[in-house]
Amino acid sequence: MEQFDQIPTQMGFLLPFPPNLTSSPLFSPQYSKSFTSITPSSLASNELDDGSTSNLAQTLVAITAQKSKHGLTSTFGGPQFLSLHRSNVNPWSFGEVTDCFRSKRSREENHDMGFFDIKMKVKKMKGRRKVREPRFCFKTMSDVDVLDDGYKWRKYGQKVVKNTQHPRSYYRCTQENCRVKKRVERLAEDPRMVITTYEGRHVHSPPDLNLEDSHAQSQLTNFLW
DNA sequence: CGACTTTGACCGGCGC
DNA sequence: GCGCCGGTCAAAGTCG
Numbered sequence: 001m002e003q004f005d006q007i008p009t010q011m012g013f014l015l016p017f018p019p020n021l022t023s024s025p026l027f028s029p030q031y032s033k034s035f036t037s038i039t040p041s042s043l044a045s046n047e048l049d050d051g052s053t054s055n056l057a058q059t060l061v062a063i064t065a066q067k068s069k070h071g072l073t074s075t076f077g078g079p080q081f082l083s084l085h086r087s088n089v090n091p092w093s094f095g096e097v098t099d100c101f102r103s104k105r106s107r108e109e110n111h112d113m114g115f116f117d118i119k120m121k122v123k124k125m126k127g128r129r130k131v132r133e134p135r136f137c138f139k140t141m142s143d144v145d146v147l148d149d150g151y152k153w154r155k156y157g158q159k160v161v162k163n164t165q166h167p168r169s170y171y172r173c174t175q176e177n178c179r180v181k182k183r184v185e186r187l188a189e190d191p192r193m194v195i196t197t198y199e200g201r202h203v204h205s206p207p208d209l210n211l212e213d214s215h216a217q218s219q220l221t222n223f224l225w
Numbered sequence: 226c227g228a229c230t231t232t233g234a235c236c237g238g239c240g241c
Numbered sequence: 242g243c244g245c246c247g248g249t250c251a252a253a254g255t256c257g
Contacts, residue, residue, distance in 0.1 A: 155230055157249060170248070174228090183248090 139193045145169065145184050147196060150206030153182065164188045178203050 140147060146169075153171035160167045166186035173180040180200040187193040 154228085156251095158231070159247065159249095162246065168247085 139187065139195050141192050142194045143192075145186070145194055146171070147194070151175075151180075151202065161185070166191065173202060175202070175204050 146153070152174040154174045155169055155171050157170040158167050159170070164185070165188065168183055168185040171182045171184065178200075180198065180202050182199065183197045185195050187195055
């Protein structure tokens, strides 16, 4: 597999607070205050001590190291990332980001934020509470569907979702005892864009990457900013 | 022959 | 209660 050609040259992570964020139907002020942007210092200080952030950093380090290994410069952009889960400074006590897709209502009303809407599930489950793994998702401009993030994945399903012409693929980490999953699909409005959603935390380092490698770690900052 | 992909069936959550 | 839909399973197929 040609590893590195598969890394996208452009990566627009969700969601770098657009100015009109709070005016979106799905981003009422009481929702938007629940979000916290992730900064290099907050990552470093473990301020955002939750699974999604950790896993995001983990994956970014992996991808960055892959780029570094192949002598490529990072062109990843975006000033801020969004915490998608509960944390000390993100006291969104119950709820989760469920879908990083443009909402039906937004489509119908022809909102064009230039970003995706996030649909939030805020109601409680009946009876016992369902525990969901932390998630984060991002979109990339790429010819290939599956980005090489250093981990090994096994495909376990594919589904055509409603109102999209491209199927969604489901992958699981092949590492034993690691329950991380990811789904990959192409954006209906722009098939050049790939939406990747990670769910869960890896309980191991990428097979072909030593995360203790200080070089890889130091690349994270360059990668992000 | 093992690892991986494909694909139809199945299941559970959710909205009406 | 029913039907729709997304997510998962698992048997069969493919590949190296």
